[in-house]
Amino acid sequence: MEEKEFSFGMSEEQRTIKETVARLVKDVVSDNAHDMDEKKAIPPEFIQKVWELGAAVSVIPEEFGGYGMEYSPIMNTIILEELAYGDMALAIAASLPAMFLYPILEAGTDEQKKKYIAPYCDASFKPCTVAVNEPRFKFDPVSLETRAEKKGAAYVINGKKCFVPMANNSAHMLVAAQDDGTHDLFIVSQDNPGVKIGEREKNIGLYALESYPVIFENCEVPVSDRLGGEQGCDYGKFLQKTRTALSAIGTGVSRASYEYAREYAKERVQFGEPIASRQAVAFMIAEMAYEVDAMRLMTWKAASALEAGKDAKRESYLAKLYAGEMTMKITDYGVQILGGHGFIRDHPVERYYRNGRGIAILEGMATV
């Protein structure tokens, strides 16, 4: 492969897509994010509008129902940042099909690709989901407690998952489980009798995103539904992509908080001048500005490695670690700069603060 130029600059295509998503976010999401949060629901037509951008389907080969365009992790981080800038709940919801389809596209057997990809390459959004997180202390995606035991022609899955977005409406989910020391992903149908979807969860943030606990009780999955079949999949690579994606989402939420607080600080007058004229506030804003950029650059760095087909274990790990820490710091600053007003739900910074908590904690909620 020919060596690419080292560059921080967006191509025409990257800029165009970024602007298109940004426009959609501005038109559809921005003014409604508060309502969505209060009503604890995302209107399906919003998700449909994002789906119509075609980002996920575009990279799926024509033989499986897509448009066969070039797959680009960097482009995906750009899209995710813009969506999360509008609303993190919508960003996760709208990217769920990619979360399900990309791993199958990359690691699935021909049979799996034929069977599972095409039905989702539809003009209308169909939810499908991924179950990675587990409701327990010391949860670790590389040492899962959900087990998959091979018994004859099936794997038997046992364990508890939480924070499975849109699980009640998803016909299929990818389930991460440990199989004798190795980690694997399994394609599981919602109607499998071993799948029990619990009551909708109540969480600190992402009110608009429906999420559920899912319990697997002797859930039998045919061997042919283990992602990658006999070979299994590269679970490490799966994590690299989801970690990079979460970093992009963290960047988006942080940027939203930063920009809102910055504009507020210019308008808010106390002691006869804008509060931004005081260094104590101005320096917080400066810090927010460069940390948002740093987060984005680290996300791009991990995505660059992925795009070059290289191992991005270290880059994606550091990007997510950084995004987790910094999103909390920046969204905290966002509330702090608004003071008492930041605590009131009329301003979005309180929502960013609650939503931002998820970046460090969650795993496997989006992919590039």
Add this chain to the structure above:
Amino acid sequence: MINLEMTEKMIQVKNGINGMAKGMLRPISRYYDENEHMYPKELDMFRSLKIMSRPKKKKEGEEKKSDKPAGKKLGSNLAMVIMIEEMCWGDLGLLLSMPNAGLGNAAILAVATDEQFERFGGKWASMAITEPGAGSDSGSITATARLEGDEWVLNGEKIFVTCAERCDMAVVWATVDKKAGKAGIKSFIVERDRPGFKLEKLEHKLGIRSNDTGTYVLDDCRIPKENILGSPEVKQTSEGFKGVMKTFDNTRPLVASMALGVSRAALDFTKEKIEERGIKLDYEKNPNNVSSLEKEFYLMEANHEAMRLLTWRAAWMMDNGEFNNLEASMAKAKSGRYGTLIAQKCCDLLGPLGLSCENLAEKWMRDVKITDIFEGTGQIQHLIVARNVLGFSSKQLK
């Protein structure tokens, strides 16, 4: 198109300079720290390297070469930050002691006329701006220059001059008209042997001890009229002064990369010690399920990566002719501060090894501190970033 994967060329430059830093700077690092102010004669071999040189004069009609790299060529500013990081991984004080490559040389390179460059280009020039009463506020300097016949007569005191003793000459900033404020500030080349020019003393410092930081006193020091850099004319605006300050946009990413180099030296050494104890950093487990030491280390690495990307972006923008005042200050604000914190934390993780002068960790912690101070303190960088993103003037945000 965005691509942050290092090219072969970048890796080559990095490895080449790292080899030199390891082979030449590291072995003498402690010695010149202990023998403060002693000239590192080993660096003499770099004197002939024309680092601050000008490209050969173009024939008339030929177009001036732009900084923008053609195709996949490595841009000069990006190459420079990569090199400086590696050199400072070796030793920051020694990098600052590179002959004929002082900040004064950079100023001469930027603004000297061809005649001046002919006269002064091959010499070592320090930069004398700071005064006892004028640090970050360089617009308030009080050193004076008045024209008497064919000579400028300079008076004043300059402190914190890097390479004060080793250099051949100094670029001295003085005002020709106090009433004109910043517009009256000009810079002058003063050879060290001019009567009335005195190296008053050398400072004893926290770090970068191999470098000779000193104080100059100018007492009716006379220099030829032609030794002024730039135009002697006092314009009504402060554009000229701002122009000079703009050269700092170019040097800020360089200082940021100094912080990168020193803190990476500390990180590499700490990692080596961690691994010697059988701890493997796997970049995989939930960071809350590893030891506190490992998590601290991961966080430092993440911050270091952030510092580097901000720094490389500022340099890359310069190579591409983009205005980078904001990004240069972001790079320095982040790198100066976090480079310092990283070097401190490494000593912490190293325990007693972090206190001992048997190894270099304690030295790096002392050396790196200067990067959050010189060429604009971290606080000044935050001011610049904040004014930029708020769209505030220096009156709106003091």
